[in-house]
Each structure stands twice: as structure tokens, then as C-alpha cells.
Amino acid sequence: MADTATIQKVSIIVSKGSLEGIYPALIMANGARAEGIEADLFFTFFGLDAVTKKHWEHIKLATVGNPGLHLPTLLGGMPGVPDLVTRYMERKMDKLDIPPIPEFIEMIADTGAGIYACKASVDLFELDKDDLVEQVQGIITVGEFYEHAAGGQIIYT
């Protein structure tokens, strides 16, 4: 196998709390590990919802301000629509063998990837370690994130 120009390590930042904001990062982290690439996930701002006990089972697709959904904004904002569209998407993903977010994060932790929460965001949302799921290995500062990321590629999502 060619050893030239391979990626050895990725650090993926998750800054968004919507379904479509979180999944690509999880797929990239899991996919990196599957290729033998070292991977860390760093959850910041609304991305923290993906590793917050209270929210990680209730991540919703953005049905407003999301032109790619091809749904009129007024319709997207009606009561019940975000839940309906999210459920529809979850069923489609299940058929493709894409796990729900909690199972996916547990699996990624089991692959040996690092899972970290951003200290500034944890402070901002007045959370502490007990509010976060057990897979979170630490609440770290931006400086510590750069230390973890040293020698690898940083991907911001």
C-alpha cells in the first residue's frame, strides 16, 4: 500500500446543533478511524447538543432557513413540521444503516477516537461535566484543542 501523502490524523470541530450539522462530522470521524486514521471530535457552541445528555436523543433537522430542503420557510416553521421531517430523515438513514446520533457517538468512542467539549461553550451554556454524555473525555480550552490537533488536519463543520 502506498505510504506517500496519506492523512495520519484529523481533528474535527462540530459547531452546529442540527441533524445535518452533526452527521457529516460523525461520518468523517468514524470513516477516518475505519481507515486507520487517528481522529478527534471537538464539540463547540450548538454542536455541544450532540454530547449533552438532555439533547443528544432529540437532535432536529433545520426546517427553516435551509434552502437545500426545498421546503417553503413558512411551512418549515409550522408546529410539528421539524419533528415530522426529522423522523422522515431518520427513517431514511436507518435504511442505509446509519446509526442514530447517540449510538453513533458511542461507536465512535469505541473506535478509540477522542471526544472533547469546548470549555468556552460549556461555560456559556452553564453546563458541567455531569450534563455531558460519558463518552466526552474532557472539557478543553482552545489552546488544549490545538495541542491535541498538532500534527494533523483540522476540519471545521
Added chain:
Amino acid sequence: MPTATYDGIVVPVDDEGFFTDPGRWTEPMAEQIAKELGIDTVTDRHWTVIRFMRAQYAEKGTGPTVRVLGKTSGVSVKELYQLFPKGPAKTAAKIAGIPKPRGCI
């Protein structure tokens, strides 16, 4: 097409070294392939995964993803990565003499 020689037998492989004809694979080849991939000792647990890979390939025409392996092979995701640190689905497929599984999960 590239070839590789395992257990004294020349077999066709793809550019990445995966078997293109799984029927040509024999069990004695596994240890040598594993060594090339940095696995010095093929344990019973490795064999559980290797046999599962071949059974799945025979049944479905493609190797399983890590998620499927973790759920149905009897080896957890954590242990899979201990056994095959360079990526369980990919590494085990190569050792098991089946084509590289193509999937994003």
C-alpha cells in the same frame, strides 16, 4: 492486473492488494497477509472476525461494515479496533481474501 503470492500460490489482487477472486483464498494464506499488515499473531479472535467476513461476503456479496461487525460478529467495536488497529473492516477483508468493503459507515 497485479498479483500477490501467498502460501506459494499466485493470486490476482487489486491495486490496494485486496483479493479480486475470493475463491482463490485459503486459510494458510491468512497469517502471511496479516503479517504484511502488521499483525504478527493471528489469534482465535482474529479468526472469528475473518470467518465472519467470509461468511458475510458469501451471503451478501460484500464485506460487512464495522457497525455490522460490532453488532453481529460477537466481537465488540472496541475489541475490533484492538485486533485490527489500522481499521477492522478494511484490514480483516484483506486478510480474509475478500474485496474491500465500500461504505461510508
